[in-house]
Amino acid sequence: MAQQNRLQQMREWIKTTPEISLDQLMEEYRISRDTARRDLIQLEREGKIIRVKNGLIRVGTNTTVQYDRRTEQPEKNRIAKHAVRYVQPDQTIILDAASTVARMTVHLPAQPIQIITNALAVVEQLEARPEIDLYVTGGKWDRHARSLVGIKTADDILNYQVDRVFLGACGLTEQGVFAENLEEAIVKKAMIRSSAEVIVLADHTKFEKRFLHKVCDLDQIDVLITDEHPTEQWQKWLQEAHILLETAEEEQT
DSSP: OOHHHHHHHHHHHHHHOSEEEHHHHHHHHTOOHHHHHHHHHHHHHTTSEEEETTEEEETTTOTTOOGGGBOOOHHHHHHHHHHGGGOOTTOEEEEOSOHHHHTHHHHOOSOOEEEEEOBHHHHHHHTTOTTEEEEEOOOEEETTTTEEESHHHHHHHHTOOEEEEEEEOSEEETTEEEESSHHHHHHHHHHHHTEEEEEEEOOGGGBTOOOSEEEEOGGGOSEEEESSOOOHHHHHHHHHTTOEEEEOOOOOO
């Protein structure tokens, strides 16, 4: 079956079924796991689903998808691993609550650094690392993102001055970086103000996505790390904004 026909059948399926596993898709359409994942990527780009581990959840069915159910996509891991190159001994950095940023904790080498975060996932990964001084913000608990958000969080962050901040992006357009909600945007703005260098981690699905709440203009970003080479138009915009573009290439085996 051609992909377009298969995708159309999937669109109809998810209208009546809020959660579907990869195994179900593979069995129903007699496709490989990689093909099923590519189909899910397309449906996610259309805004119809949220990819989670081993399947999908229909958008609007469950707006509080648990953080640890989000898909550990290989591209996010590559971006995170690449971003760790920017972490130097004795630096002070901020890690925000984005899932790609949280993956950096897996790859951090054993070296003394100071980390400020509002993300529980970061705390859980680093609490047993004695070489890392970990500072956790206050604020309102966001069950969806498993992070602390809001004005109190932003105020805490503004008390620090750090070398680098590593931010995720819900959306990227020519106008800048966007967040899904106001409280998240407030926190990201504070992180940018407190940092000497801003590094944004965003996989290819975040390009050309706009949300209600703008975080910053493109020219406030110093480095953008992604997983696929963007279009020529995007490369032009990034060059005009003096952003260093880095692509985390797929490792050869």
